[in-house]
Amino acid sequence: MKFQNMGTFDGGTVVSSPASAAVPQRFQTMDAAAIANGGAFLSSELEKRDNTIRQPLTSFTYGRDIPVRVGGGWAEFVSAMNVDYGVTGGSEDGPVHAGGANGIPMVQANFDKGLFKTHVFSVGMRIMWVDMQREKLTGRSLESILRDGIRTTYDKHMDANTYVGIKRYGSTGLINNPNVVTANATGTGAESSTKFKDKTPDQILQDINDAILAVWAEAEYDRDAVPNHIIMPYEQINYLATTKVTELAEKTILQFLLDNNVAKTNGSDLYIGGCSWCKGAGAGSTDRMVVYLNKERYLAMDELAPLSRAMTQPNAENVCYDTAFMANISEVQIYYENIMRYVDGI
Known part of the structure; x- marks a missing residue:
């Protein structure tokens, strides 16, 4: 051979x-x-495939900073009933009764109904028929990937709706309500600075206590209306959380504030956290701190129809399947406008 x-x-x-x-x-x-x-042949056969799908980096904090109520359907408005009371002669000496009096003061109630707008969130998903067949080869679900994208879009929308509202529809959020009183941080820092990083722990505590007391005073010192929630930019919260009260102390400024604020003294468990929307939200693009009552009695947002798959149908013209996802959401509802205060320049 x-x-x-x-x-x-x-x-x-x-x-x-x-x-x-x-x-x-x-x-x-x-x-x-x-x-x-x-x-190329060896590269395609010998490569190690990483099965992790890396999604965009982002964060959502709306569920932490406002009560979200679920249910209600596809209503166009959310209504809330308020009532004010009055009595003839006032409640101090008006009800004092004397012998021989032929009448008593009568209590009266003034009812007021507030209306809050809702809007429909909708987004579609299209999957080509050929891509559905290719899933069998790749082992990845395109529908699952796109569904995660829809959920991310929804959460980003909810975050914006919570903090700044939807400008096109004339709604506002937690950090830009025009009816909320806005104050400037006191210039007690180095060279009369208003920024936290230029102040001592005691001066920062004073700013926080002043804001808490101002809100509580507007609520006539109702024991249930002691502010319990503060949000500020991440820059400030990280400074407070990583800076010690003194060089010799182990306690950070944040822990010092949580232990010694006036809200805690009056029975309220104060939360202080970071929020990216507070950065540059104040007058003149200054950083804003928001002090308020995070309780359903005082403010809330309704997820009347939670995000869900509305319908799916084949599309023969484009050889695909189209799916619609929808939800019905309300604007931020602040029932007592005096339970919130903005402090700018921190």
Whole structure:
């Protein structure tokens, strides 16, 4: 049996191949095919595939900073009933009764109904029929990937609706309500600075206590209306959480504030947290701190119809399946406008 000379192989290069011209491409060796295609064959076969799908980096904090009520359907408005009381002569000496009096003061109630707008959130998902068949080869679900994208879009929308509202529809949020009293932080820091980083822990505590007391005073010092929630930019909250009260102390400024604020003294468990929407939200693009009551009695947002798959149908013209996702959401409802205060320049 006689062997035909197929050429020599030296250092990854075919040196000579006298019979190669007569050999069809499909009969070449694996080495020859790899060399001819720049190693693409080996690369595709020997690569290690990372099965993790890395989604965009983002954060949502709306569920932490406002009560979200679920249910109500596809209503166009959310109503809330308020009542004010009055009595003839006032409640101090008006009800004092004397012998021989022929009448008593009567209590009266003034009812007022507030209306809050809702809006429909809707977004679609389209999956090509061919891509659905390819899922069987790739092992990945395109529908699952797109569904995660829809949920991310919904959460970003809810975050914006909570903090700044939807400008096109004339709604506002937690940090830009025009009816909320706005104050400037006191200039007690170095060189009369209003920023927290230029102040001592005691001066920062004074700013927070002043805001808490101002809100509580507007609520006529109702024991249930002691502010319990503060949000500020991450820059400030991280400074407070990582800076010690003094060089010799182990306690951070944040812990010092949580332990010694006037809200805690009056039975309220104060929360202080970071919120990206507070950055530059104040007058003149200054940083804003929001002090308020985070309780359903005082403010809330309704998720009347939670995000759900509304319908799916085949689309023969485009050879795909179209799916609609929808939800019905209310604007931020602040029932007592005096239970919130903005402090700018921190």
